[in-house]
Amino acid sequence: MYQGEVIKNLPLSQNVYLLRVKTDLDIIFSFNPGQFVKIKINERIDPLIPRPFTIHDVKKNSFYVLYQVVGKGTKALSLVQPGNKIEFLGPLGKPFPKLENYVICAGGIGIAGFIYLLESIKRKTHPYVLPKKIFYGARTAEDLVCYPFLEGIGTKVEIATEDGSQGYKGLITEPLIKYLEKNKVDVLSCGPLPMLKAVAKIAQSFGVKAYLTMETFLSCGTGFCKGCVIPLKNGNYAHLCIEGPTLLAEEIDFEALS
DSSP states (O other): OEEEEEEEEEESSSSEEEEEEEOOHHHHTTOOTTOEEEEEETTOOSSOSOEEEEOOEEETTEEEEEEEOOSHHHHHHHTOOTTOEEEEEEEESOOOOOOSSEEEEEEGGGGHHHHHHHHHHHHTOSSOOOOSEEEEEESSGGGOTTHHHHTTSSSEEEEEETTSSSSEESOTHHHHHHHHTTOOOEEEEESOHHHHHHHHHHHHHHTOOEEEEOOOOOSSSSSSSOTTEEEBTTSOEEETTTTOSEEEGGGBOHHHHO
């Protein structure tokens, strides 16, 4: 485990926070878009197991995490104050695949890891290319915490909210379908599991590939505990902490995962 200092831990909406952690430059330079860290709050026994978070961005001597308060671990993290020390393990997992002709489809907090990808393209720090379009959906306009950043990224952004408070009223997969009807591109996606299942089916129906950033229980983060395995159609399993967290949709056995 490495140690870092919390520089800021700000609420961006009612339950979404932005955490900045300062640490050694040698560690920062090893981060790539699509990877994650496991964070533990020092001197706490409950929760005992460090929680996984996608790397939201990297700037100078700090990494950022965008997280949603949904349980005991994230609630405890939201109470950490600037100046506090935390322990973390990472970077873990494989970076995003390097795609040439693709779109991003993000649901809710699933947008978190894509900001680092887009920032690295803008800064030319990693060999990725800009997506043809970004599809970003959430329940309400308040949940679109990354939209102001996306407006200046240099590619088209389509918004959907379930309550119709901003953009298209409905699920973000619906505008995605309309786009794929006229454009043959691959899809890089992250969001709730039902959305990822839908994206997998949509991509299959249009004969394109979908790369899904998955979430599951992650304990050790090194492949030892076998707690993060995802069933594959060939009968094997993929460890999200080693082979993931982004997997090719056509290889995932969603029926077994359910």
